[in-house]
Amino acid sequence: MxxxxxxxxxxxxxxxxxxxxxxxxxxxxxxxxxxxxxxxxxxxxxxxxxxxxxxxxxxxxxxxxxxxxxxxxxxxxxxxxxxxxxxxxxxxxxxxxxxxxxxxxxxxxxxxxxxxxxxxxxxxxxxxxxxxxxxxxxxxxNLLFEPWTLRTGQGQPYKVFTPFWRACLGAPTPRHPLPAPSAGHVTGAKTVPSEKLGDWAFLPTRPDWAGGLRDTWTPGEKAAHAELRAFEAEGLGDYQRERDFPSQDATSRMSPRLRHGEMSPFQVWHGVRDASSAEGAASFLREVGWREFGYHLLYHWPKLGTENMRPAFNAFPWNDPDPEVLGRWQQGQTGIPIVDAGMRELWQTGVMHNRIRMVTASFLVKNLLLDWRLGEAWFWDTLVDADPASNTMNWQWVAGSGVDAAPYFRVFNPELQAKKFDKHGEYINQYVPEAGTPGYPEPIVDLGESRKRALAAYDTIKGS
Missing domain, CATH: 3.40.50.620 (HUPs)
Known part of the structure; x- marks a missing residue:
């Protein structure tokens, strides 16, 4: 039987x-x-x-x-x-x-x-x-390196990315991907009753806000492989040079593929390594390593998404959340064009360029002094690549409350970031075409004054 x-x-x-x-x-x-x-x-x-x-x-x-x-x-x-x-x-x-x-x-x-x-x-x-x-x-x-297999020389989990990634590169080479089973390799299916996927109401209807997602993405394993091949052929060589410029089509688009497992990290690793040994490949694989680091942290610090990794931040003087202020950040109506462009890109496409994620997150937690968990929750709901490790790790990194965190005194200046990475305004014009017109809102905060307030707030816990 x-x-x-x-x-x-x-x-x-x-x-x-x-x-x-x-x-x-x-x-x-x-x-x-x-x-x-x-x-x-x-x-x-x-x-x-x-x-x-x-x-x-x-x-x-x-x-x-x-x-x-x-x-x-x-x-x-x-x-x-x-x-x-x-x-x-x-x-x-x-x-x-x-x-x-x-x-x-x-x-x-x-x-x-x-x-x-x-x-x-x-x-x-x-x-x-x-x-x-x-x-x-x-x-x-779904991970190249099991989180319990990598330890510091003192036998502790890693808290800093660079030595973690060095340990990854020094570990045995990740296995090669397994082939998909062919029809002839499968004995057959046993048919059992099934619910209907459509009854689970995963798709929005009232209202249907997913038009931009449909225009941007084709989910599924075949599409994932097609995008990886296109990136290897057309984007990998320039990745290191262009990855920070949001108007450039320079990213791999692999993050939702990895998040939902349409593509395994082993397929990405060997595909990229086989395609190129250039600087772009090393830079891109380092980003794959950053994802691995997030899961390393989540495994060892299970409350990464809800609690500050640095206990001193439990006393941080966050502002009480003002629904209007938070709403303007969520809707891309802050009056800061590069921030608004990022938040609108997120709503329309379900993703946001990595450089702009850092800018918008820094603006929320430092210029607005709002708790990082408020931003993390919005990203969790609106990102197609919302990942339980990467999303939370990145928010804590920007806030300064996590390990390997950005220095507390680093406050991204959105205007300088725009001048450096969107010099000709292509990205801003794409998502905020009304920027600079009378109908565009005034900045929600003064960047200089809010930076001073942020540094003063961070000074309150500096010695903890």
Whole structure:
């Protein structure tokens, strides 16, 4: 009697270089592929979750839009191989256990996650399955370097990026990507009842604010590979020279692909290395390393998204949030053209150029003296690449509350940043065409005076 394998997809929405799917194909039994939509798990269950567990954060609106289309694309890729993607909703532990009983599966495979709540949930599910005599295995798929494998000479987690990245480069070369299973390599699917993806309401309707996302992106594994090939051929050589200029089409566009697992970091690493050994390749792979560093921090400091890594910042004198002020920042109506351009790019496209992310974040936390968590929450909801590690690490880096943080006295001057990186105003004109006209708002704060206030505020905790 057949003993199917369950492959549980999460943030690995691809068939290529998917170790869990590869293992199921190698096992040689019928395969049940499942995606579980879980916003119902009870994190008060102390038998599963520790006191430090922050819970698994629901995805924001832009990420859900992406997920809907990426899951559709994944279903198509699986269908081409004789497999079906089953959609189930509810507490993941209950859904997976129920699906195993329903199918009499002999094995359940998934790829690892690195947040504390995710790890604790996965460990609990693995333990329960093994107690029931079911093979349960997890795999390294979405990070080049497992967070527990890299330590300082003193045996501690890294807190500074440069030595962390040096350790990564000195570690064994990341494995080569696994091939996608072919139709002939898959024993077949076991058909089980499925919910409808459309019933989960991942797509906005009233109002439909996703027009700019549709114009900018085509989610899915095939599109991810096409974009990587285009970047390797046309953008990689100039990456180091042009990456800081937001009007240039110089970025890889890989961040949402990696976030949702349409592309693995192993595919990116070897694809870029095979394409070029030039300076641009080293510079780009360093950015991949920055993503790795974020997960290294998240693994060792699980409350990275909610608590200051530097305890001194618990006493920082943030301004009370003024809804009007925060709203003008969110809507790109601050009266500072480069800031407004970035915030409008974010709303329209679901991403923001990395240089401008730093400028807009610095403006919020330093010129407006608003808590970094307010900005992080807005980015979480509006970024298609909203990543639980990178998003929070980057906000803490700009605020100065995290490890390897920018010096507290570094306040990005938006006007100087615009002169240096958008000299001819192409980026600003694209998103803020009314800048400089009578209808454009006056600056929400004086940049010079707000910088002085920020430095004074940071001085209050300087000695802590």
């Amino acid at each position: 057949a003993s199917p394998s369950i492959v549980w997809f999460r943030d690995d929405l691809r068939v290529g270089d998917n170790p869990a799917l590869h293992a199921a194909a190698e096992r040689g039994e019928p395969i049940v592929c499942v995606y579980v939509f879980d916003e119902q798990t009870d994190y008060s269950d102390t038998s599963v979750f520790s006191d430090d567990s922050p819970g698994i954060r629901p995805n924001g609106g832009a990420a859900k839009w992406w997920m809907h289309h990426s899951l559709e694309a994944l279903a198509g890729e699986l269908d081409a191989r004789g497999l079906a993607l089953t959609f189930r909703s509810g507490p993941a532990a209950q859904v997976i256990a129920g699906l195993q009983r329903e199918t009499n599966a002999g094995a359940v495979y998934w790829n690892r996650r690195y947040g504390l709540a995710e790890r604790e949930l996965d460990a609990s599910i693995k333990s329960s399955l093994k107690e029931a005599g079911v093979e349960a295995r997890s795999f390294q798929a």
